[in-house]
Amino acid sequence: MKIGIIGAGSVGLLFAAKLSASFPVTLYTKTKTQAKLLNDNGILLDGTKVKSASFHASSETIYEEDIQIVTVKQYQLEKIVGNLKRTTSRTVIFLQNGMSHISCMNELAHHRLYVGVVEHGALKINDYHVCHTGKGLTRLSAYHHNDDKNLKPLLVSKLAVFPFIYEEDWYEMLSKKLLVNICINPLTALFKVKNGGLLQNDYLYKLFETVFDEAFLALKLNNREFYWRHVHTICEKTSANTSSMLEDILHHRRTEVDAIVGYMLEKAKREGMPVPALRFLYFAIKGLEEEKGELT
Template identity: 40%
Template sequence: MKIGIIGAGSIGLLFGYYLQSYHHVTIYTNSVEQAEAIRAAKLSCVKNGQPDSVPIEALPFSSWNGEDELTVIAVKAYQLPAVLEQIKLKSSNSGSFLFLQNGMGHLRWLDELSAENIYAGSVEHGAYRTGQASVNHTGTGVTKVAVFKGSDFLLRKMIAPLSGEFPFVLEDNVEKMLISKLIVNAVINPLTAVLNVRNGQLIENPYYYRLLQKMFSEIKTILDLHDADSHYQNVLRICNKTAFNYSSMLTDIKNGRMTEIDSILGYIVAEAERKKIEAPLVDAFFQCIKGKEYGGEGI
């Protein structure tokens, strides 16, 4: 199967590494330099302390022409509008796309995309990029995928040959799937980014744990969760499973980059305003992250 991956951050490189064993994969990078680095040095992935390198095709995004059977969009949510503009110009209202962004804010842009098949995914793996052509796979999880529009045929075709070391789960309800990941991200990412701690410290430190509980309580009310306890247990499970990891939002802040706060907590803030629900803690952490973005500060 011919698969393109737009975005060569941690998730793009991680997907490239695992998918290339069974499919013909091309990674489309933001820069010519990164594409050249991947072709020259191969794509390296470290898992359980063991490095492995594989050859993989890499080209700058400007070379993407929409001819892949399936294109995986692995850029950050705030980068999506610019990517979609190029896709609209080159895909001739056809093609099939899998979007891997955090949060819910990006769904409004998917509604505007004309394509045969549109899929959304929720990635639960831990990973961080260690170089232009290298990624560290720090925590094995699953990738949940669901149909936003069209048929699930290409999803099944992509998933079928993959082994248990990089598992996928095909979900029936795309909104339910994304809400579940949204809750995890909305609790863990802002708290760790502001407090400057690893994920596990949110449940190990009793004072941070109390913040986590209060944050979840506000989000539960805003989203009117009917199965709140299962979502809460899922947050705790992710904190435990990724205890030694730094969240992507904290990593972005440390490196002076924009975060996905608008697509994650910004969505919840907007829902609270729409429903006229007071959410002081959610709003405070949203403003804290926006302030850090505004200052371009590292921690």
């Protein structure tokens, strides 16, 4: 079984490093320069060159492998989805934050489609070096076509340090991750605090809970206490971390506010639900992006 990984950011590099130990992997990069660096140097994982079964980097958009794992950010999906429309049926796994990528997936009905949630931490050092900053697992769920022989080698593989598990309900799985992202990312980016700052400051904590309640109601989930405890626990466990959205703001990069908060605003609008805190956060983060000028 051959695996293609689309996107060579921190997550793409980490997945390529780990999966190429057991499977032939092609890592699709945005630039020829990065592809050449990867082919010349291999992937460095935590400073050590990865010993791979078969690894190749390419800036082409062939996407001919049995499984394609899409790791780019949501706002980079349009061109990739266009390319995937022209390929024959295969297994495609989307690993984006938020839930706005679901609408793009509806254009790819001839593929066997899956969504995933990555619970690993990864930090890109340069174009061929990545650090595995937090060990976790990857959750996968079928968007449709759940009887898929291509997925079984991943789920039963002996990658003890990089496990995959299957979830039955894709909506619940993504909603759970979205609640964490929407409660932590925008507030930490706006107030420029680490994750734990939301728990330590009484006023930020009130905002933290207000954002949770608006998002929870818009997602139409049950069992508020279960989801609130989950979000609170993740914030505690990552209290020393700088959120990805704050990192993006600090480094003048485009954030994923559209995929995370923008999606929720659209959903709340369809449901006829007022979400004033989320509306404020969305425009506040977009304002910070514009204030930073040209984004990378």
